[in-house]
Amino acid sequence: MRPKLTVRNLYKIFGKNTQAALERLRRGEDKAEILAQTGATVGVQDASFDVEEGEIFVVMGLSGSGKSTLVRTLNGLIEPTSGQILIDGEDVARADAASLRRIRRDKIAMVFQHFALFPHWTIAENVAYGLKIRGISKDARRARALEVLEQVGLAPWADSLPADLSGGMQQRVGLARGLAADPDILLMDEPFGALDPLIRRDMQAELLTLQKTLKKTIVFITHDLNEALLLGNRIAIMKDGRIVQTGTAQEIVTTPADDYVAAFVADIDRGRVFTADDVASDAITIQLRDTPVREALRLMEKHGSHALYVMDGKRVAGVVTYRDLAACEMDTSTPSPTIRGSMITDYPTAACDTQLHELYGPAGQGLPIAVTDDADRLVAVIEPGDVLAHLSGDATANGADANGKEAAHVQPG
Amino acid sequence: MFSPADIATLPFDDWVNGFVRGWLVPNFRPAFRAAQVPISAVLAWTEAFFLFVPMLVTTAAFALASWLTAGRGMAIFTLVGFAFIDMIGLWPQTMTTLAMIVTSVLFCALVGIPTGILAARSDRAWAVIRPVLDVMQTIPSFVYLVPIVMLFGVGMAPGIIATFIFALPPIVRLTNLGIRNVRADLIEAAEAFGSTRWQMLWDVQLPLAMRTIMAGLNQTLMLALSMVVIAALIGAGGLGLVVNTGLGRMDVGGATAGGVGIVILAIVLDRITQGLAERSDVRGISLRQALANLFRLRGTAPAAETQRAA
Structure with missing residues (x-):
C-alpha cells in the first residue's frame, strides 16, 4: 500500500x-x-x-x-x-x-504548541473553525463541534471562552479543532x-x-x-x-x-520502551491431572528452570516452584504426592504489550510471569531475571529474543 | 560669513504659488468642487437630523449611551452638561458642531480603516503611506487652509475637508498597528486551516484588532474636535464660530461659552468611544471618578481607574 x-x-x-x-x-x-x-x-x-x-x-x-x-x-x-x-x-x-x-x-490539520485558540470565540466556535472556513452551515458546524468536544471530554465548556480554561483543557480544544474537520x-x-x-x-x-x-x-x-x-x-x-x-x-x-x-x-527509561513481548520466552508447561511431583521435578531439572506453569486443559491453572515441590517430596507423610497440593494459583500475569516498567512489581514475587493473549491463553512466560537484564541493556547486546535462559539460571531456585 | 544663499536663492514660494494658482486651481477646481458633494450631502443630512430631534431626546440618547458604555456617573455628567449647554443658549451651535464631527469622523473611518488594513498587509504600501501620514500630522493646519479655500471655496464642507486631513492619521496608524499586532500564532493557525486572506481578515485580524482600531477612532474624534475652531476660520459654523466671534470682538464671555460647549461635547464623546473600545472592562465608574476624569481629556489613566472600580 x-x-x-x-x-x-x-x-x-x-x-x-x-x-x-x-x-x-x-x-x-x-x-x-x-x-x-x-x-x-x-x-x-x-x-x-x-x-x-x-x-x-x-x-x-x-x-x-x-x-x-x-x-x-x-x-x-x-x-x-x-x-x-x-x-x-x-x-x-x-x-x-x-x-x-x-x-x-x-x-491536513494542525495542533500548535501554544494552542493558538482564537480568544474572541467560544470553545465551540474555535472547534468549528475549520468547518467555518469550508463554508459549512452554522447549525451543522455546532453539531459537529459538540460531537468532537464530547470525544475530548469538554462538552460542558462549549460556550466558555478559551481564557476560562486551563492549559491542558485548552490543548484539548486545540486537538478537537484539529479533529473537527476530520x-x-x-x-x-x-x-x-x-x-x-x-x-x-x-x-x-x-x-x-x-x-x-x-x-x-x-x-x-x-x-x-x-x-x-x-x-x-x-x-x-x-x-x-x-x-x-x-x-x-x-x-x-x-x-x-x-x-x-x-x-x-x-x-x-527502558522500562517504558520495551514490552513483555521483548523479554518473554517459550513457556514450559505441565498438565495438571494427577501428575506426580517427581515428574514435575524431573521436567524442571531437564530445562534448568525453577518454576513450571500448570495447565488444566488449555487453561492456566497455576504455577509450581522447584522449592515447594522438593519440600513436598521430602515430606514423607504423604506417600505419592501430586503437584495439585503445592500449586500456587495466585500467579502474576501480563499482556504481550504490557510495558516492562509495569512488570517490576510482579517480577518481585520471584515467580515467572504468565504472558496471556486476549483469550486468556498462555503464550509465553517471563522469567523475573530477564526483566532486569533487559533494563540494564546487557541482554539486548545478544539479541532481544534468545536471551533469557542464562539469566534465569543464575536465579537461585 | 558664507552661506548657501550667496550662490543661489530658490523662489520656493513662487513655485508653490505657480503650482497651486497657475495650474491646480484653474484646471481642477470643478473636479474638487464635485468631490465635496458627498461630504456636503452627508453633512446636510446629519445637521438637519440633529437640529430636528428635540434637545431632550438627543440628551436622553447620549445619556443612555454614556450609561451603557461608561457607567452611571458619566450618564449624570452628560445630562448636566447638555442641560448647561442648552441653558447658555448654545444648543443649535453644538448640534451643528456635532454634525460636523460625525461627518468628518465618518469619512475618516471610511478612508482610514481600509487604508490601515492595506498598510498592515503590505510593507510596500506602508512604506508609502507612512511618510504621507507624517506630513499630515506635522504640517500646521493653517498651511493647507489657503489651498483648500482656493479649491473648495469657503463653508462647512471645506471645513470638514481640513478636519479630515488633520484627523485621519491616528485611525490609519492604529488600524495598521492593531492588525500587525495580532498574535503570529493565531495568523498561522488561521492559515493552517486553509483560510483565504479575506476570511483571515474578517474572522481573525479585524476582531482581534478592534480594540486598537476603536482607540484610533477615539483619537480621530478628539482631533476632529480640536479642529472645530480652526475650521470655523474658513466658514464652518457651530461652536467654533462662537469662539471666533468672541475672539474678534474681545468678548471673553462669548468665547468662554463656546469653549465650554466644546469641552463638554469632547468629554462626552471621548468617554462613549473609549467605553466602546474597552467594552469588556466596563462595570461603571462613580460620579467622583467621572468628575476626576473631567480634567483628563484623554490618556490611559481613566481606563485603569475603571478597571479598579470593577
Missing part, C-alpha cells in the same frame, strides 16, 4: 542566497560554513521519510534541529527550497495557493510542550486512547525522547536539520545509528 505521506530529499534554506547554499549543501559543506559563506541558514537538509496511514510518526529533536520547520513544510506554511512532499500522490511543495488551501481544508493527517507541533508534566502524561495517554478509535495519520513533533518513545509507532531523530535515524522505539534504543542518538537513549 502507498504511504499516506511521503517526503523525499526535502531541503529548506532560509535567507537570500538559497540556490547557492543548496549547491554547497549538496557538495557536502556543513551548516555553519554555509552560514558564514552565504549568510543562508539551513533549516532542513535532505529529509526523506514515509508515514503510513494510521500511524503516529514522531519527529524528535532538540530546539534548532529543524523539526518545527520540517512540520511546517508539510502543510505549506513554509515553502520548501527543494524536494517533494506527497500527500496521496499530490505534491504539496509544488502546489499553488488555491490547491494548498484545499489540501489544508480537507486533508482531516486525514494531523500535524502536532510539540502539542504538550507547554503543559505541566502531570497534565502532559494525561494528554499522552488520552491521545493514545483516542488514536485507537480515530486511526489518524499523525506527525508528532517533540523534543522529549520519552514522549517520542511512548507515542511513536516510528520515530525520526533530527539533528542540525538532518534526520539521523528513523525506526521504531525498540530499534532506536537497541541499535542507535550514531553517537548522538546513543547519547540520547543512554538515559531513557
